[in-house]
Amino acid sequence: MNMNRSPIECYRSGMIQVAESVFETMLSRSIKVIESPGAGPASPVTAAIYYAGRWQGALLLECSEQQAREWSARLMGVPEPTPTDARDGLGELTNVLAGNLKPLLPPGVGISIPSIVEGTDYSLRVCGGNFVERVEFSDVTGPFSVTLVRVQSAASDLAGPQ
Secondary structure (H helix, E strand, C coil): CCCECCHHHHHHHHHHHHHHHHHHHHHCCCCEECCCCCCCCCCEEEEEEEEECCCEEEEEEEEEHHHHHHHHHHHHCCCCCCHHHHHHHHHHHHHHHHHHHHHHCCCCCEECCCEEEECCCCCCCCCCEEEEEEEEEEECCEEEEEEEEEECCCCCCCCCCC
16 A cells, blocks of 8 residues: 555544544543554454545554454443454444544545454555555554545545545
8 A cells, every 4th residue: 555645644633533532422432642653453453434436545443353342342332242243343433433534525425334354464455545644543452543545546536625
């Protein structure tokens, strides 16, 4: 994935505000931005939501398996979520993050249903991803990240947040 830091940086503050609000509202959990990120989560799980329309790209939520279980338990109000519950909960959390970021994008942008990738030996590539803004966070369970990928195409609107 090309890690250019071009026009997408204008979304960073919105990403932080949305993530803080969603985690507080949905999980009663405060999160903080990590200014000097480390290695990232062990045993990563990645949830992805794709944007289509005038603005194309994806929102990725990357966390550990333990975080996915913990967040899903809080979200669903169950003490021990099944692996399916953990994936569903992480997908729902990512869906809410992506939906709350939509107002920052040009009108008419739609979102996909969540996709979940898990395991220790995988890579996820958003084809055509040209611009990336990644924000590292932490909560009491450890570090995680929220990444916004912009796919630039001939049909894309190159304007920043509306």
